[in-house]
Amino acid sequence: MKNASIREQVERCIEEFRRGELTEEGLQGVLDSIDRRRERRGRKRRQDLLYLHTRSTSIDYPVLGMRILENGVLWDGPRDPDEWPYKTVVEAVNDGWRIIKFPEMALLLDESRSFGLGCEFILERTREA
Incomplete structure (x- = not known):
């Protein structure tokens, strides 16, 4: 039972x-x-957040920038993009992160001009504290 x-x-x-x-x-x-x-x-759970910026709404495009909240500490990750833990959103998902926010399509009205940081994906993972 x-x-x-x-x-x-x-x-x-x-x-x-x-x-x-x-x-x-x-x-x-x-x-x-x-x-x-x-x-x-x-049991206490802790939420980690991962912000990944890409040029496209596609989850397999290369990451251009990142920010992570892990164990209560916010940081931009390693300076060298080659050392970032994830090169694409797919890699992060395969490592246990869950997408909680997809890029805002309304902000991508004109592909010929840059608006903000491009396409931002927000991912989370929860684990025991």
């Missing part, structure tokens, strides 16, 4: 009760499952 949902576990207990087979251990197992789930939910 460990991997079953709480609902499934309670339904099994009801079936066992109807058959006269419900035990204290069976009920205790459901309570233990509830406690384990609450404990997992209560």
Whole structure:
């Protein structure tokens, strides 16, 4: 019953009760499952953010600039672009980052002129603190 949902576990207990087979251990197992789930939910999580700038809205275009918030510290990454941890948005996604904001298309009205920093992707990952 460990991997079953709480609902499934309670339904099994009801079936066992109807058959006269419900035990204290069976009920205790459901309570233990509830406690384990609450404990997992209560763990502190930390959010890291990764800002990647490209020339295109395509996730496989080369990164032109980056900024990262990791472990509560904001930094621009290594000075040398060859040392950046990700050369494309795809590489970051493959490393566990999740895209939470795609570039604003309204800001790309005219490809012949530069607006701001180009296309900005914002990615996040969460992990236990």
